[in-house]
Amino acid sequence: MKGFNQKKLRTSLKAVFGLLFLTVILSGCTDLLNWGKDFKQDFKGLDMVIQTYDNNSQLIDSIKGKSVKIEKDTTFDRKDSDGETRKESKVLSITVGGENMTHVGSSLIAYEEGMTNVFEEYAKTVTIDNQNKSVPMLNSMVNEFKNDFTGKSKTILIRSQNGSPLATFTGDNIRLSDTEVPSSTNFLVDGKRLFVYRCDYTVYDNKLLLNQ
Known part of the structure; x- marks a missing residue:
């Protein structure tokens, strides 16, 4: 026993x-x-599309490249006499295929190749300025591309700093995490990286959108 x-x-x-x-x-x-x-980005880089926008969500530029790495330019960190960082840099240092670009200020998104910005497809088929103001833009977008949302779990609506929509991504699995860059967020959308800098955003359960 x-x-x-x-x-x-x-x-x-x-x-x-x-x-x-x-x-x-x-x-x-x-x-x-x-x-x-992060490990893959640091040692190999990611194949990404980088886009910047003005306050009205008008596309300023779009760069597609391989071996993309995005990080904070620590040159602009403000330190005290003891070497402690008192104000973090908001300047981005972006490496694209071994070449460098520096960015600060305007809204920026960078997403891995293979991801679809549903908002871009929507903007090609709908005259946004003339659409029915009584129908919320996101509801209209869902109705226009319902198959892109059906079966997915969540949707990210990204807006410029004045609230104008500029990008929309949807996926079965969406995870958020912080980054070393102030005013930015990393997303994993079905295993692919989405980097959002100086943007507003909302993440919705798709059941909320599809039931409207």
Whole structure:
């Protein structure tokens, strides 16, 4: 009987430790996926589309490149006499295929090739300035491209700093994480990286949109 109780106790402890291990693994999935994407960007770079916009969400420029790496230009960090950073730089240093570009100020998004900016497709087919003001833009977009939203879990609506929509992405799995650059956010959309700088955004459950 004593041996049986010890065996039962060991089995129970294994089950408990197994559950704890699984919980830790699952809770750390987001960090692990982001770490993997950061590692690839640092050592190989990502194939990305980089776009900047003015306050009215008009496209300023669009660059498609390989081996893209985006990071904070620490040259512009303000430090005190002890070498401690008192004000972080908001300047971006972007490497594209071994060449460099510097950016600060206006809204910028960068997304991996293979991702679709649904808003761009929508803007090609709808005259946004003349659309019915009584129908919210996002609802109209969902109706126009319903197949792009059906079966997906979430949608990201990205806006310029004055609130004008400029990009929309949808995916089954969307995760958010912070970055070293102030005023920016990293997203993982079905395993692909989306970097958003100096933009407003909202993330919706698609059931909210499809039920409208």
